[in-house]
Amino acid sequence: AQSVTQLDSQVPVFEEAPVELRCNYSSSVSVYLFWYVQYPNQGLQLLLKYLSGSTLVESINGFEAEFNKSQTSFHLRKPSVHISDTAEYFCAVSAAHRYGGSQGNLIFGKGTKLSVKP
Amino acid sequence: DGGITQSPKYLFRKEGQNVTLSCEQNLNHDAMYWYRQDPGQGLRLIYYSQIVNDFQKGDIAEGYSVSREKKESFPLTVTSAQKNPTAFYLCASSMGQGGEKLFFGSGTQLSVL
Numbered sequence: 001a002q003s004v005t006q007l008d009s010q011v012p013v014f015e016e017a018p019v020e021l022r023c024n025y026s027s028s029v030s031v032y033l034f035w036y037v038q039y040p041n042q043g044l045q046l047l048l049k050y051l052s053g054s055t056l057v058e059s060i061n062g063f064e065a066e067f068n069k070s071q072t073s074f075h076l077r078k079p080s081v082h083i084s085d086t087a088e089y090f091c092a093v094s095a096a097h098r099y100g101g102s103q104g105n106l107i108f109g110k111g112t113k114l115s116v117k118p
Numbered sequence: 119d120g121g122i123t124q125s126p127k128y129l130f131r132k133e134g135q136n137v138t139l140s141c142e143q144n145l146n147h148d149a150m151y152w153y154r155q156d157p158g159q160g161l162r163l164i165y166y167s168q169i170v171n172d173f174q175k176g177d178i179a180e181g182y183s184v185s186r187e188k189k190e191s192f193p194l195t196v197t198s199a200q201k202n203p204t205a206f207y208l209c210a211s212s213m214g215q216g217g218e219k220l221f222f223g224s225g226t227q228l229s230v231l
Contacts, residue, residue, distance in 0.1 A: 043223050105176070110158060
């Protein structure tokens, strides 16, 4: 079974400051990793994902995350945040199938609320 | 536009009443999911369905029921047996059965009167 720990429930930062949202996972098998974002009163949207290949993955709005197998982490970073980045961010994991594709369901962390202040 | 539609956006339940939350998708996805979201607890899986006429219990299925009679529809019934139904309910779908990328609806907020 897999599990996800998001170490910070809330992260307040000032606009244009860098931010890191931490995510650690545990699994006895290979995994796929995801970050989803939820804006107020909305569903979740996929921000970025790691399936294989380069351990550094990027989103179109400047976020990046690095898969670190030895530390079982998938921290999300952005060098300069905007007010519009204020949202709740969820890290998620699923088991990787040996023949490709994921198996089972996504397991979500409890979320980190990013609050960007002017 | 393709997507997932949840209705209603807000729903109120009286004591002892069953209520049904609607979820429809036109993405031609095989798999559909229901999650419950409570503040500070993230998302917890209630039920999921990987194919029509089949569904499995998630982590917190007690007090809920579902059906999957059509590929595009996956309604969730919150029964009177669910003693703490107040939450934000999210429906999702994915192309395959592994849930690599989930597409979410905009959610239903259920409250008890």
